[in-house]
Amino acid sequence: MEQAAARLPRDRREQTAPAFAQPTVLWYGVRLPYLGLEIFERRYPARPDERGRPTVLMDGKGVSLMNVPARDAGIALGSTLATARSITADLRHFNRDTDEEQRRLRLLAEAAYRYSPRVAMPAEDCLVLDAGASLKLFGGAEALAASLLALLQRLGHAARIAAASTPAASMVLARAGIPNIAADRSLQPGDVPPTADAQGSAGIAPSPDAYFHASFDALRAAPLECAGAEIEARDIERLANMGIFQFGQLLDLPRDELGARFGVKLQDYLARLAGDAPDPVRPIVPREKFSSSLHLIESVSDREALLFPMRRLVSELATWLSAKQLGVRSLTWRFEPLGGGNDGRDGCELTAKFADPRLDAKGILAVSKLELEGAEVPDEVMSVRLAVAAAEPVRPDQVGPADLFGAKQASEGLPMELVDLISARLGRDALQGLALSDDHRPEFAWTPRSPNAKRGTPPEGSFHPRPLWLFEPPRPIDIDHFRCLSGPERIESGWWGEIVARDYFIAVHGSGAQCWIYANRKSGAERRSEDSQNAQGAWFLHGYFA
């Protein structure tokens, strides 16, 4: 058991470093203090004037969560809505939606999957991830935490991160708001919801080992309320009556006797907290398919305003893609009108296709935006859904950053972003690549090709002179206006389909243009069957030697 192998810091102090280090275990506890409110913020298109409005989250027992303006107004946790309203009239309130919170937490856990294969959601407000094996890749514990925080912030969540040697301890520290990671600055000091008071700072610790020392010292100072649901409220009260308020006090007591008095659950919890017993957190497995929807609280009739929920969904998609190391080939957007399409008004579905697997949010959004411009979107959109129709693994070189000029470096492929952009706006038919095909008949010697098709080895080009411009179809001409320079080149082929029997000449027109003209003749088979005197044809212009 790796958890068991990670000894407590006190034991480690005497140990010397092992000759070859097994992967360090370093658990990050990520607490999302405002998750309940943020899922509602997410549904609202952000309005600057609503940022500072006091907002509370109600559950059956009263106010369960509030934002900073509400707290500043003096609203207390657990008070009724009527009380809260009497304090500030300009109050927004939402009813708690635990299902949605869990869905969101699950999505964030999947987003965090890019940092570690072991991400779990053992409590309803916390994620834990074991990043010990990823530290080197992400440039150390601080850099990883900063990157994780930035990711969560991009997805619209404030978070607190703490590092510890066991998942239980990391969660306690994250709840206590004890910043033992320097990067944990996303919340201003005043922003911490009043679940716990930070008791002290362990300072900045440079190595995982140091985190263990620091986290252990910090853990001792954390109040017992930070245990979440692990210690029952009744027991916390009993312990408080005994004068035990902090984990340090509790951990100093003999554990067996505590177990006899408070039950084996507390005993087990303390053992897991201290790392003496294994803590088998169940890591999440990312979903195989991506589908996410946003239900808007107010209907949106403006396309520009639709971009806001779309951007949110795309950034979720991008985190999913990067966790799964996939690139998207095809996407489906669905816009549902007011009433969900039940009253005869149908939603609209858009498909965005990509020539190359894409995983950058910016590019995906740009193509989706162009698709949206040409689409018939319902007047009143109430919900937006994004699903991945096709995704495929990406090569490592496609993941790398674009260079200074936006073009991918060291990639043999042609820039497919242009193809995606143009075909999203002008339609797929507007784009054409060229390919050679092995045929003597001039109009069949080339074929249009889909620009994203794989290129085969081209057949040998013709050694005969060919014009750079070709007329399709050939134009009838009066031969008197042309002066022939060279020819003829006889082309007779296509007995299996369109028979071509022509003599080609290079000629110059009165205007100075060099032309490729031909005269139709009867094919050999036709001539044999008919009177050879009737071998005749009209003249056509087939191209310009531009």
Added chain:
Amino acid sequence: MHIQPRLPDHPDLWRARELATDPNRHLNSTNNHSTGFDQFDELLHGGGWPAAGLMELLCDVHGIGELRLLASALTRVSRNEARWITWINPPFVPYAPALARVGIDVGKVLVIHPKSHREALWALEQALKTGASSAALAWLDESALTTTDIRRLQLAAVTGRTWTTLFRPASAADKASMAELRILVESEPAGRCDRLAFTILKRRGGWPTSRIALDVGHAPIRRERTVVGEQLAFWRHSHANAGGYRTAS
């Protein structure tokens, strides 16, 4: 820290030598695409077509060698760069076997057929500013094209480092344009099809030139004139007998 070594390559960086009339400027061909005609390269700033910028070819008649003028540089660009050669709204079909014969990699040719002038402008600007095209050739609706559009295209071409050629009718010579190079291309009055005449109307680091004849070569002709004559006589004879070909005009 990665930016510094690349800074000298950045398209927005202006260098004084861009305007200097350096006698050896045509030797400095690192920036621009050589045209393949020494006589021409000497006249052009940087020794060739602008690798990042907009040029105009003013030409009324198709088929006088206007593409052959660009072919040599297009060939080199298609070999050296993994970017598209974008053709927007070409008047005819760019014929793949002929392009391949010249040496252009047809797999890198992207032909766009917009339905309107607005779409064409948009597509061209995207092709330029995304940096996805090494070269772009565009035929736009002359009646709807404004000076502002050309200015935008010029900026986009510089941003995306794209050699952009705009084909316009000769009548556009009187209109102001922000393109950095404008060339009027005409056929030789003598009717020699291996030559064309060009007049540089505007160029960087130099004055407009008078009309200059350029030998663009005529690779296609291989046969003797006499053979042509015989064949032609045969055809005229057989057509006269059939009596039908003159109905087609």
